[in-house]
Amino acid sequence: MAADTSQSVVKAADDGVGNDSAVRGRSRWTDSGNTGNTRNTGGLRRALATHWYAWAMVAPVVLVLGVIIGWPLVRGIYLSLTDANERNVARDIGARHIDATYEFIGLDNYAAVLGDPVFLQRLVWTVVWTVACVSITFVLGLTLANMLNRQFRGRAAYRMALILPWAVPGFVSVFAWRFLFNRDNGILNKVLDGGGIAAVPWLDDPTWAKFSVIAVNVWLGIPFMMVAILGGLQSIPGELYEAAEMDGASAWQRFRHITLPGLRTVSMTVILLSTIWTFNMFPVIFLLTRGGPGDSTEILVTQAFREAFITSPRDFAVSATWGVLILLLLMIFALVYRRSLRKQGEVW
């Protein structure tokens, strides 16, 4: 088995599939030339001899991931199949140790969560939230990046100002926004009041709260998007624009046929990253609205958190169930995304 895989060769930067198979072929050929006896163990030993340092190098990460991610993951999946909650898990009260008394109950939690209309509500809002945030952030980031990609006075200053939201830790910014959004005392409402407009319940009305959390997340997300796209823009050769201009292409045509295709790789990457981040964006929702008012801005991850740490009694099993479901959704997303990349001939 191991003999079939390629040698641990130093990989050239532009190493592709062709190169890989060539190496593989050579290693096979040496195999048959040298090992007449016990092909399998010989191959394994040779694999160990050629790969041992690569394996040794990745060993710490594999070990650590196995212990602190693999094991909890398995346990989390197991917990989702039990009725574990605050009252029956192993715990210490003072000096007394109480053993776990929760039991295996099969898929009951999944049936309960999926059977509850709450799941669909959360899922729909999470998807709306993710799509809205990512698309608005992307469009605004693209617009600003295109503006910043020109030569003009004050460009560096604008750039500094525009990436500021990224430089401040997210939870600090969220509190800053909570301060601005404050219904009675926030500056936004005071300014509106000065203009004779009634106070807007930014965080106290389900619809406005949805608007507000999306606005804050877009505000937080634009700098990364903008800087990444700006990097992509600067890698598009200027000659292309020159040639297009010679051929009489309008500004829109140049944007449509040079800029957008040139940004494809970087766009795919930032959209993927940003989708995953937004889908899992806990702090914005949790710190801005706590999922409220009521449960109107609760997304899937905050719901899982709420089950385990806010509601009483804390329901660990149901929270784990939400967690597993969220992970499944993300895996499906990743597979679909990967397939669509494959179709376009890219490996990742």
Add this chain to the structure above:
Amino acid sequence: MTTTRTRTRGSRSPFASFGLHATLVVASVIAVFPVLWILLTSLKPAQHAITTDFVKEPTLSNYTYLLESSHFLDWFLNSVLVAGVTTVLGVFIAATTGYAVSRFKFPGMKPLMWTLLITQMFPMAILIVPLYNLMGQLGLLNQPVGLIITYLTIAVPFCAWMMKGFFDTIPVEIDESGRVDGLNPFGTFWRLILPLAKPGLAVTGFYAFITAWGEVAYASAFMVGEENLTLAGGLQTFVTQYTSNWGAMSAASVLIAIPAAIFFVFAQRHLVAGMTAGATKG
């Protein structure tokens, strides 16, 4: 290229130029205002925190209150400890892996790459409950060690992935020259590549630090009791359902944001390169 640039610039009408600047000014104001407002609020006396004046009786009283009569310093030190140790361990554990997946082909590499990628997408929701229970059983709840172990679940895959991106940018010819000189792969990595990758390591480390510095969910769930909180938990105590101490909150925000912001000025260029490079190149 310069000629193209000047020509496009020359061809922009005054109207378009005005539109460009107007849009950018509006965008910049929106970007800066919340941060600026917090800074200004922190300099007002606490009882005037909610006024709309930009400056009102400037004072540092919020800061002295914060440092003298709140647990801010405890939180700050907790955060420094947790984020610092997480960073060092994360970079240390992940460095060789980043190099190995950047340079070698070996059985198990593809699955490893996928694991690293997928674990980065892991929502905290899947790990928080089992980790909470495990930490509870090990007596590590409310302990910095517990939080450090937890943060490593985020930092290790992320650091490995990001450092792969940085190692990819170092020409393989350097490795080859090392081999020619008789160095084994470890020697090549340690003596030749690592010194060249220092900026990459620094950026990876800083980013791991910032991630741990700003983490909210685990910190809120695992740490209780005023003096055990990290900054993310501590800041929440100023503004609750019942109290809103905006003055102290804004002063704390400023003190938390300054170190992070200084770093960003230096590192943000490399950040995007590191994050996107790893993801686009197989």
